[in-house]
Amino acid sequence: MSLKIDQDYGRFRNIVRGKIREGLRKYISQGDMIGRKGKDLVSIPIPQIDIPRFTFDGRHSGGVGQGEGEVGDSMGGTPQEGDGSGKAGKGEGQHMLEVDITLDELADILGQELELPDIKNKGQSKIRSSKDRYTGIRRTGPESLRHFKRTYRESLRRAIASGGYDKDAPMLIPQHEDKRYRSWRETTEPVANAVIIYMMDVSGSMGDEQKEIVRIESFWIDTWLRRQYRGLESRYIIHDAVAREVDRDTFFHTRESGGTMISSAYRLAAKLIDQEYPPDQWNIYPFHFSDGDNWSMDDTLSCIEILRKQILPDVNMFAYGQVESPYGSGQFIKDLREHLGDDQRVVTSEIEDKNAIVASIKDFLGKGN
Amino acid sequence: MPQPTSRTSLPPYLRQEQERIEAAARAAGLDFFPVIFEMLSYDQINEIAAYGGFPNRYPHWRFGMDYERLSKSNEYGLSKIYELVINNNPAIAYLLEGNSLTDQKLVMCHVYGHVDFFKNNFAFRSTDLNATGKVINPVLQGEHYKPNRKWVDRIANHGATVRRIIDRQGIDEVEKFIDNCLSLENLIDPYSPFMVRSEGPKEEEEPRPVEVPRLRAKSYMDKFINPEEYIEEQRQVLEAKQKDKRGKYPREPVQAVLGFLLNHAPLERWERAVLAIIRDEAYYFSPQIQTKIMNEGWASYWHSRLMTEGVCNASEIVDYADNNAAVMATSGGQLNPYKLGVELYRSIEERWNRGQFGRDWEQCDDLDRKRNWDLRLGLGKEKLFEVRRLYNDVTFIDEFLTPEFAIDHKLFNFEWSKRHEQYEIATREFKKVKEKLLTQLTNLGSPFLYVDDANFENRGELLLTHKHRGVDLRHDYSQAAMSALVRVWKRPVCLRTVLEGKPSMLRFDGKEHTSVQEAAAE
Numbered sequence: 054m055s056l057k058i059d060q061d062y063g064r065f066r067n068i069v070r071g072k073i074r075e076g077l078r079k080y081i082s083q084g085d086m087i088g089r090k091g092k093d094l095v096s097i098p099i100p101q102i103d104i105p106r107f108t109f110d111g112r113h114s115g116g117v118g119q120g121e122g123e124v125g126d127s128m129g130g131t132p133q134e135g136d137g138s139g140k141a142g143k144g145e146g147q148h149m150l151e152v153d154i155t156l157d158e159l160a161d162i163l164g165q166e167l168e169l170p171d172i173k174n175k176g177q178s179k180i181r182s183s184k185d186r187y188t189g190i191r192r193t194g195p196e197s198l199r200h201f202k203r204t205y206r207e208s209l210r211r212a213i214a215s216g217g218y219d220k221d222a223p224m225l226i227p228q229h230e231d232k233r234y235r236s237w238r239e240t241t242e243p244v245a246n247a248v249i250i251y252m253m254d255v256s257g258s259m260g261d262e263q264k265e266i267v268r269i270e271s272f273w274i275d276t277w278l279r280r281q282y283r284g285l286e287s288r289y290i291i292h293d294a295v296a297r298e299v300d301r302d303t304f305f306h307t308r309e310s311g312g313t314m315i316s317s318a319y320r321l322a323a324k325l326i327d328q329e330y331p332p333d334q335w336n337i338y339p340f341h342f343s344d345g346d347n348w349s350m351d352d353t354l355s356c357i358e359i360l361r362k363q364i365l366p367d368v369n370m371f372a373y374g375q376v377e378s379p380y381g382s383g384q385f386i387k388d389l390r391e392h393l394g395d396d397q398r399v400v401t402s403e404i405e406d407k408n409a410i411v412a413s414i415k416d417f418l419g420k421g422n
Numbered sequence: 423m424p425q426p427t428s429r430t431s432l433p434p435y436l437r438q439e440q441e442r443i444e445a446a447a448r449a450a451g452l453d454f455f456p457v458i459f460e461m462l463s464y465d466q467i468n469e470i471a472a473y474g475g476f477p478n479r480y481p482h483w484r485f486g487m488d489y490e491r492l493s494k495s496n497e498y499g500l501s502k503i504y505e506l507v508i509n510n511n512p513a514i515a516y517l518l519e520g521n522s523l524t525d526q527k528l529v530m531c532h533v534y535g536h537v538d539f540f541k542n543n544f545a546f547r548s549t550d551l552n553a554t555g556k557v558i559n560p561v562l563q564g565e566h567y568k569p570n571r572k573w574v575d576r577i578a579n580h581g582a583t584v585r586r587i588i589d590r591q592g593i594d595e596v597e598k599f600i601d602n603c604l605s606l607e608n609l610i611d612p613y614s615p616f617m618v619r620s621e622g623p624k625e626e627e628e629p630r631p632v633e634v635p636r637l638r639a640k641s642y643m644d645k646f647i648n649p650e651e652y653i654e655e656q657r658q659v660l661e662a663k664q665k666d667k668r669g670k671y672p673r674e675p676v677q678a679v680l681g682f683l684l685n686h687a688p689l690e691r692w693e694r695a696v697l698a699i700i701r702d703e704a705y706y707f708s709p710q711i712q713t714k715i716m717n718e719g720w721a722s723y724w725h726s727r728l729m730t731e732g733v734c735n736a737s738e739i740v741d742y743a744d745n746n747a748a749v750m751a752t753s754g755g756q757l758n759p760y761k762l763g764v765e766l767y768r769s770i771e772e773r774w775n776r777g778q779f780g781r782d783w784e785q786c787d788d789l790d791r792k793r794n795w796d797l798r799l800g801l802g803k804e805k806l807f808e809v810r811r812l813y814n815d816v817t818f819i820d821e822f823l824t825p826e827f828a829i830d831h832k833l834f835n836f837e838w839s840k841r842h843e844q845y846e847i848a849t850r851e852f853k854k855v856k857e858k859l860l861t862q863l864t865n866l867g868s869p870f871l872y873v874d875d876a877n878f879e880n881r882g883e884l885l886l887t888h889k890h891r892g893v894d895l896r897h898d899y900s901q902a903a904m905s906a907l908v909r910v911w912k913r914p915v916c917l918r919t920v921l922e923g924k925p926s927m928l929r930f931d932g933k934e935h936t937s938v939q940e941a942a943a944e
Binding site: 056057058060061062063064066067068102105106107108109110111112115116117118119120121122123124126127128277395416 | 450466468472473477482483484485486487489490531545593595601604605606609617632698752756757758761762815831832833834835836837842844845846847848850855858859862868869871888893894895896897898899900902903906926
């Protein structure tokens with residue numbers, strides 16, 4: 054049922070969205086501020102929205118209470134503002150307001166704030182979704198779908214036929230059998246599909262902080278791409294000297310100590326695409342994060358070979374994010390740029406710390422591939 | 423009275439209860455407007471509550487925010503709106519669908535208490551309207567005038583007016599202006615509806631020669647006690663002051679800032695209309711803030727009397743007691759206005775029944791005798807009805823909160839302890855407790871701000887003065903409110919206040935906030 058409040062509520066939500074946009078960079082670099090709530094909702098703390106008035110500085114001004122206790126005893130807990138009983142001052146410093154918004158809304162805000170372009174859809178879309186379309190007229194239905202014109206016509210026809218129509222006082226009272234309603238048919242529409250293949254170096258040189266950066270960044274990439282494609286899948290590959298596919302949880306929490314052979318991950322990704330994601334039907338986004346250390350130049354060269362021959366022809370974009378770590382040499386990004394720098398599908402980004410995440414997201418998603 | 427049936431009207435079994443309760447309330451001596459109950463679902467009641475009880479109001483995002491807060495705290499089971507009744511004739515009250523019968527009865531009894539209070543308490547007289555729906559000054563009416571209180575219509579009309587303005591000006595502009603007006607909403611003088619002002623400008627009086635007050639002295643001592651030079655000096659000071667005042671507008675500081683702006687700010691037509699609406703509604707809600715403790719106490723007093731003296735049947739009494747206890751609970755040392763109010767009424771009733779008032783009582787020092795004081799006067803009920811007619815929270819607490827009451831109900835002051843980083847009980851001393859309570863209730867809990875000069879420094883700037891009573895203004899909010907003032911006044915605005923013990927002058931010129939410490943004024 055629609056309520057009168059809906060419009061006011063909508064305008065309030067707009068203000069909330071504005072506040073989130075203002076603080077977006079902060080939310081991005083401090084990923085833990087955003088709480089997940091179920092499948093499609095997140096909750097975000099924003100500064101209290103209020104109408105400022107001339108009022109007393111209520112901080113620590115005290116008040117009157119009731120109950121047991123000696124002078125000097127704690128009140129137990131923080132007294133809250135009573136409901137309008139006229140207590141001095143409302144705010145105790147910075148109140149935060151927890152607001153829930155959907156991931157779609159969050160993605161829109163991200164898109165607007167970072168000026169991300171919509172993605173050009175490449176796949177041919179095999180998955181279809183159903184949608185209701187109003188196509189016809191029928192005799193029964195809910196009042197909200199009543200077709201006024203048709204109902205009027207029926208009523209007029211009946212009145213004339215029964216001789217009850219007076220053209221000087223043309224009043225019509227539609228009877229039950231006059232009423233006509235819109236009816237609908239379900240149609241199916243194609244939906245774009247996309248898959249993100251996350252790859253991460255979990256060798257000894259990638260510390261917790263580096264993984265945290267990857268986790269935050271992948272959350273935002275997920276959110277944005279999910280907004281662009283309805284059926285988004287994510288796959289996760291970790292590698293040190295060998296690569297294997299894991300679930301999301303393992304992806305972010307594994308730490309190995311071995312050496313690093315990036316080619317192993319690329320090989321596995323290529324295999325995955327080859328077997329499960331035919332490129333004419335899927336939009337494919339491999340993201341690779343590492344600290345830029347690779348075992349040998351030979352391996353780096355075979356990485357580039359795999360990219361050029363197997364991966365790049367099939368994907369929308371290949372993204373490489375290099376997280377700065379105290380142990381990594383940071384060589385890999387230079388090699389990539391040297392060999393593949395002029396390929397439009399390759400995007401590289403260096404992420405020095407959490408504050409650089411925003412810029413890096415923009416690097417990755419700013420092209421609209 | 424036959425009522426039109428609609429989707430929200432009461433089912434027959436509740437209509438029956440309503441009739442029974444109404445009869446019981448009338449028999450108990452309550453005197454109320456007719457009451458219309460409506461039955462609403464959660465969604466609907468949250469919506470109505472967000473709109474302050476009114477089915478139609480002007481559009482504004484703040485109502486949407488309240489709605490979200492209400493429905494959220496509802497979902498999480500933090501709070502449940504128990505009763506919602508509006509001061510209107512006929513009064514309109516809402517019941518929540520799905521509440522138990524005991525709850526519904528409790529709410530109905532409570533509502534009849536409120537409606538009796540709306541009809542009879544003097545503060546609500548300022549919400550009387552005349553036949554054409556204009557606010558009238560109750561003081562200027564005869565003894566038995568017949569006002570109406572069609573506020574539901576009036577506030578719906580406000581909504582229609584604002585919507586029309588929005589159609590012309592665009593929602594963003596209008597809503598922003600409403601934000602500004604709401605920032606100034608509390609700058610009203612709660613007692614001004616009862617003041618009688620002479621029409622038109624006062625006769626310009628011939629300036630009288632200044633007379634310097636002299637100390638009394640025998641004639642031969644006069645020239646020593648009141649030396650000529652000193653008198654001359656004082657005369658000059660006083661003359662300068664008088665001259666100052668003559669050119670000043672307003673002559674005397676005006677507390678009803680909102681009304682002053684409405685009359686004197688250079689507003690566009692639509693802006694004036696919006697400001698008038700905000701002000702009108704601020705005055706409408708002011709009696710409810712003025713009598714929160716009394717009103718809730720009165721309604722609670724009567725629901726407990728009515729429920730336990732016939733409305734409840736034996737099987738419901740435990741449920742009733744349970745719910746009543748929840749409403750009356752004080753948690754974490756908080757003062758609950760329902761509880762404080764109802765206990766004060768009970769104490770008044772008992773005191774006047776036993777004759778515990780008047781000179782003999784006041785002058786009695788013997789605690790034991792006071793405890794057992796009983797003249798069997800039986801004046802309690804009469805006194806109660808008198809109190810509910812003639813008092814507001816401030817006078818109510820001032821007159822009836824006795825040291826004995828404060829001890830019996832364990833009242834205390836709490837303060838923030840810097841050392842322990844927590845609120846602590848500061849004192850149980852009666853005088854201080856009462857003083858704190860009264861301070862919080864004074865002027866609807868808002869600071870005293872006055873328009874001091876509408877042409878400050880001869881630059882058309884608005885000077886407000888804050889009468890500082892021990893607590894500073896909240897600085898960030900003051901700055902924001904001053905921005906709103908500038909938007910309305912359209913010239914720079916100054917505020918004279920005290921910050922951390924030092925007299926200060928805040929100024930906002932539309933771009934920049936400045937704050938200057940002033941030399942201590944006289």
